[in-house]
Amino acid sequence: MSQTVLLNFLTDVPEAAAIWSALTVLALVLLAVLVARPERDGAAEVDPDPVDVEAAHRADLARYADEVTVAAAGAAQTARRRREQWLAAQSEAAGAWTAYDEADAAARRLAGAGALPAPHTPHTPHEYAARERWLHHAAMTAHWRGDLTARQLADVLAHRNGWDPRRHPAEQEIVLARTIRDGRRAGWEATAERERLAWRDAELAAESARALAAEAYAAAVALRPVPTSRAPAATRVAVPAAVPGARWRPARVG
Secondary structure, eight states, X not given: OHHHHHHHHHHHHHHHHHHHHHHHHHHHHHHHHHHHHHHHHHHHTOOOOHHHHHHHHHHHHHHHHHHHHHHHHHHHHHHHHHHHHHHHHHHXXXXXXXXXXXXXXHHHHHHHHTTSOOOOOOOOHHHHHHHHXXXXXXXHHHHHHTSSOHHHHHHHHXXXXXXXXXXXXXXXXXXXXXXXXXXXXXXXHHHHHHHHHHHHHHHHHHHHHHHHHHHHHHHHHHTSOOOTTTSOTTOOXXXXXXXXXXXXXXXXXX
């Protein structure tokens, strides 16, 4: 009996020792985890260095200032080009108006003279041939000056759309003057429309250049160093919304 008890004791003791050893190791591992976690949590909750945050902010602001400065320079160049185009269109429209005004005065002058009776000429084939030659020559001369289009000249030579070579040259001259006047008026209206569109484009380009210039100025102001005595090191300079006096727009000549 004593030998059996001793045998059981010798058999169970190593197993118990192994179990206790395993439990001890597990407890040590859990304790190490609990001790290490607060250190990691505490390290994650540390606030970032304000100096590093401000340096990153200023680096971003410097990149933005460079980009907006380049954009402002491009917008200013576009605004100058649009203004030059508008000035050219304005000059063209002024020339077209002068040409129309001259043609209108000539048509009125001939219309007044047309109130007088036309000179009497014999109605002979030779006379009609002379009238036709006069009309063709006058029409071709007007076409070379740019007063008649190729289609209008073709109508004259083909005697279409009211062009009758049998009329007296005085009457033909009045009709021709009115046709030239109407053509110049249409040309002036077309150039006036182009001038209006060029003015609108110049206005939009000038507004875009003004806005980008204001942004570039604001970015440059924000990059200026802030004196320590006036503001903390981490204080960010406010960006102004607009720049007084920065507006530039083309002036329409009367």
